[in-house]
Amino acid sequence: MQKHELRDHLRKALFIPSMKARTKEQALEELLDLFVAEKYVKNKQLVLEMLKQRELLGSTSLGKGVAVPHGRTTATADVIIAFGRSEKGVDFDASDKNPVTLFFMVIAPHNDEGNIYLPILGTLVIILKDAKKRHALNKVETFEELVALIDGE
Amino acid sequence: MGNSELEQLISLQDLDLMIEESEEVEKLGFSITGVSQLKIAREELAAKISKPLLYRYERLRKKLKRAIVPVKNDICLGCFLHQPTSIGAQGREGVDLFTCENCGRMLYWLD
Numbered sequence: 001m002q003k004h005e006l007r008d009h010l011r012k013a014l015f016i017p018s019m020k021a022r023t024k025e026q027a028l029e030e031l032l033d034l035f036v037a038e039k040y041v042k043n044k045q046l047v048l049e050m051l052k053q054r055e056l057l058g059s060t061s062l063g064k065g066v067a068v069p070h071g072r073t074t075a076t077a078d079v080i081i082a083f084g085r086s087e088k089g090v091d092f093d094a095s096d097k098n099p100v101t102l103f104f105m106v107i108a109p110h111n112d113e114g115n116i117y118l119p120i121l122g123t124l125v126i127i128l129k130d131a132k133k134r135h136a137l138n139k140v141e142t143f144e145e146l147v148a149l150i151d152g153e
Numbered sequence: 154m155g156n157s158e159l160e161q162l163i164s165l166q167d168l169d170l171m172i173e174e175s176e177e178v179e180k181l182g183f184s185i186t187g188v189s190q191l192k193i194a195r196e197e198l199a200a201k202i203s204k205p206l207l208y209r210y211e212r213l214r215k216k217l218k219r220a221i222v223p224v225k226n227d228i229c230l231g232c233f234l235h236q237p238t239s240i241g242a243q244g245r246e247g248v249d250l251f252t253c254e255n256c257g258r259m260l261y262w263l264d
């Protein structure tokens with residue numbers, strides 16, 4: 001998957017440069033609230049439940065201070081990515097125990113057009129393995145900076 | 154059937170897909186440790202849903218992969234058939250469950 005395709009699923013309204021959440025559940029909720037406010041998700045409780053169950057399957061933290069909470073739900077029609085940054089970091093049950101400062105939340109319908117959901121998750125994992133990218137992402141202040149970083153090699 | 158039963162079915166469907174897709178997600182680099190725990194949660198949820206509805210869900214899923222599909226702009230996102238305008242927001246009042254006349258899936262309105 002090309003990185004510009006990833007950009008197509010990011011939204012300016014789903015961008016938090018300074019998250020308030022202090023716990024895992026608060027972080028899930030803070031990011032999910034953006035989807036609800038923008039009407040990408042109709043029923044918050046249904047999707048929050050799904051995201052919490054996804055964490056039971058295994059923490060969506062990838063270690064090194066990043067997490068990609070994700071899931072498919074019947075309660076949406078679009079594949080959308082939210083971005084959040086936490087200066088203090090959130091305990092996300094990461095295997096390396098590091099607090100998470102970078103979040104990409106991906107919510108998708110069961111049947112997504114072009115089957116892009118799994119490639120999107122895979123592309124995010126690759127980007128987030130890059131220490132330089134993580135370093136730069138931990139400093140983004142604007143949505144435009146985020147998009148430029150995702151696009152840039 | 155109350156609205157919450159439809160929501161329970163949706164949670165069940167979301168859980169079923171999550172379990173099915175867990176191996177693919179693991180291959181992408183995520184740590185998957187709780188499949189058996191999730192299967193237990195799935196059975197607990199299924200036990201709360203009435204038997205005929207659960208049976209209908211299982212049968213539809215077997216046949217069509219997805220038993221419940223969202224409706225957006227009056228379009229069934231299972232088969233893309235336009236739903237009769239008579240089941241707009243007002244037409245849905247007091248009715249528990251709608252089925253797409255074309256594909257037979259249960260419908261969940263997103264708007």
Ligand SMILES: [Zn+2]
Binds near residue numbers: 253
């Ligand atoms: Zn249909």
